[in-house]
Amino acid sequence: MTRRTFLSSLAAIFAPLSTQTQRAKFATFVAPSQNPAFAGATLFVPMDDLPFSARLTLALGWQQQIARFCPEAICQPWWTLNGCGLVAMTLADRWERLRDALMNLWERAEWDVLATHRARQEAAWELLRWRRDPLQWLLWHARLIAMHQPLTELDSAKPLQITTDRLIQWTRSLLSRHPLLLLLAPQGEISDEPVRLSQSTLRPPFAKSIIVSSPTPSLCHALWWTVTEKEPMAGMVLGQLLGGGMGGLWVQQMRGEKPLAYHAFAGWQLTPVGGELFLFASCLPADLPVVRERAQKLLADLRQGRFRAK
Incomplete structure (x- = not known):
């Protein structure tokens, strides 16, 4: 799987990528931004072994943390078959601040009582919204079955059972999962290096x-x-x-x-x-x-x- 292919799946932008840096087991790639006024980023964290309710809560909590570290950025969480992450956009001259906020998220994240409460409540509301949308509800049923996860992970009460200690533990362990950060910046260069991701085992069709x-x-x-x-x-x-x-x-x-x-x-x-x-x-x-x-x-x-x- 090439970086060009992976970027198209996450950011829907078909731009060639170049290796920028390797820091703390973080694979970071930069691509040229299609709009010189803005810069963007897509963070992906593989986490096959975590319950889906944990992925849901973690990504929503990270969204809150980025809003605190980089308030001018627009940030949205997203989830896929074998992990989750964030998609963010900011002004072109603030792209380094956004990059640093994402790369330092693991050390700077503060899971206090209020942050945990907000993340759990938003995760519960997200599940309730999916329940009212038949297509999304069925898609997540299919994805969970393919990921060998119980359908009880779609219960809106499930995120409310996650403790602050568990969120801190999961957040601190994420660097060992080799997260991937894709940046769209004005000074992005062109290359065609491959991105290697760990294999994920899915059930048959x-x-x-x-x-x-x-x-x-x-x-x-x-x-x-x-x-x-x-x-x-x-x-x-x-x-x-x-x-x-x-x-x-x-x-x-x-x-x-x-x-x-x-x-x-x-x-x-x-x-x-x-x-x-x-x-x-x-x-x-x-x-x-x-x-x-x-x-x-x-x-x-x-x-x-x-x-x-x-």
């Missing part, structure tokens, strides 16, 4: 369909999800082929001449462990068997290289 709470409780929300090869250009084409507007194959099958679903989405996105492919539909329970049959046939056709709308 599977399909999942459940009924979840929604504003229209009579609907059934179904998801088909798998992980493909890490081929960014082929994956983006596949995502457009399946769900790129009303002409996408999956959208056509669900919302074409004889609609089967009220909502239909398909997509592909790159992650550090592979491409995440999904088909989603909201339909009446009576139509779920037909929707399931169409999804399985479409995926079977794709595996054999057959692309057609019907």
